[in-house]
Amino acid sequence: MNIINKNDIKELKDLKFEKLYYIGNKELLKRPKISIVGSRKALNYSKEFAFKIAREFAKRGYVVVSGAAMGIDAAAHRGAGSENTIAVVANGLDIKYPAVNRELIIDIEKNGLVLSQFDYGFKQTPWSFVIRNEIVVALGEILIVCEAEVNSGSMRSVEYALRMNKNIYVLPHRLNSSSGTNYLLKKSLAKPIYDIEEFANSFKNIEEKKDDFIEYLKTSPLYEDAVKKYKEKIFEAEILGEIEIVNMRIIYKG
Structure with a gap:
């Protein structure tokens, strides 16, 4: 069982636990990091841009930290690529x-890093997700909230970020959706992201990273060969409109 002393990770020294269990490449902890969180039942719009934000930061040498949940978390991990991501789990x-x-x-686990402060066999509970969120926020230089309702777990992450004096950024949303991020903008507690590349x-x-994909x-x-090699990434690229299929070959649209 691989264990890291919490005090060996500068971002976590002030948190109230002693050790972390891990699987994967702990060297990722030494790289600059950003945290991305948001709703499990997120809009396609929010998931699309969480994916794109994570990808742009990974290209620049950053590691993306999130919680391995459905929705925004999964989109962020996939956007960064497993070799550029840290997943903090609640079990x-x-x-x-x-x-x-x-x-x-x-x-x-194979290419990035998965962390947990919980012993093997521990099953996730509502309070363990809250504790998990504190680690996700602490590890990142900034917190990006892609979608959240006012009383959601993501807003607990915001509370941690405010307590830690971290800058918070959000995606702009319609007035009738993502009430939490709209509230943060209204109260000037967060800044909006209007242009991902500019942001x-x-x-x-840190480092221009060549994207092998x-x-x-x-x-x-050939489409068939690409699906065998990259699986989910090909389907995501199709959904995002980054590729098209012509005569059974993939055309990259850039």
Whole structure:
């Protein structure tokens, strides 16, 4: 069982626990990080832009931290790519929760990093999610909330961020959706993200990372071969309109 002393992680020194269990590449903790959170039942709009924000920061050398939940969390992890992501879970590491994200979590274990402060065998509870959120927020330089209702768990993450004096950013939403992020804007507690590339460029470009997936798409591979090689990423690229299929070959639209 792999264990990290909490005091060995500078971002976590002030939190009230002693150790973290981990699976994966703990060297990711040394890289600059941002935290992305949001609703489990998020709008497609919110998931799309969570994916794009995570991807842009990963290109610039950042690690994306989130909670491995459905919705925004999963979109953020996938956008960053498993090798550029840290998942903090609310259960023991022997449990893959939620089951719908099992393959995603295993992929992060192999290529990224999964963290938990809970012993093996511990099953997630409402309070363990709240505690988990504190670690997600603490690890990131900033907190990005892609969608949240006023009384949601994501707003508890906001409380942690405010207590830690971290800058908070949100996606703009219609007046009748994402009441939590709209409230943060109304109270000037968060800043809106209007242009993802411009927003990402406002942070230090740690390292220009070559995206192997994009480079592969540029070769116009056969659709069948691409699905075998990259699976979910191909389907996501189709949904996002980044590729089209012509004569059974993939055309990357950039």
